[in-house]
Amino acid sequence: MSSSFQTIVDLEATAEDAVAHGERVAAWLVGEGVVGLPAHGPGARWERATGFREASGSEGLTVVTGRTVFFSPQRDGPPVCPYCARVFGEAHREVFSPVMDAWWNTGRGEVPCPACGRVVPLASWGWAGDGLAFAYLGFEFWNGPALLPEFVTELGRVLGHRTRFVRGRI
Known part of the structure; x- marks a missing residue:
């Protein structure tokens, strides 16, 4: 159940x-x-x-x-930039995975948006779904x-x- x-x-x-x-x-x-x-x-x-x-x-x-x-296992969508609303492409897992590990270990991690170039803290990214x-x-x-x-x-x-x-x- x-x-x-x-x-x-x-x-x-x-x-x-x-x-x-x-x-x-x-x-x-x-x-x-x-x-x-x-x-x-x-x-x-x-x-x-x-x-x-x-x-x-x-x-x-x-x-x-x-x-x-x-x-949520059922709502696993790609990241969305909070500044330009662009959905991160297919490579998001390989880019985000080490940043997620860093955030988990230190509370800090950032990913630059490939569309607008802004450096975005991991916690600020939106996620489709x-x-x-x-x-x-x-x-x-x-x-x-x-x-x-x-x-x-x-x-x-x-x-x-x-x-x-x-x-x-x-």
Whole structure:
């Protein structure tokens, strides 16, 4: 049996402030009744996030902090330059792979865009299908109904940072 996940990834939190941002947003979610205490399971106002009163087997929220590669096996698209919106060509795996390793080991890595020439930090690249995000903070919801787009947008507003919505099945 597979498990599904939906992760709202904070693309701007740093290693130093990810925990504080995660705690702040988790407290907001508890205050809004979307999740409960102590383990952030579905709360009394779960429908605000999903449109369903019933938790439908959801495991609620896990706040993930620390250097993490958030990915979806089903949405593995090529990188997209955040400046010129050009999709990186077929060679992206051989170009990005060592940079991904460097980011994982050091938290730093950059790739120049072959179209516009700008040097782009790995975490700033978009990914066709929103299948990857390199970040320090994510809000993971496991095995529940689809999150409402307006909820995903609202959480991003509360966070105050750019976000990416990564979802899939494992």
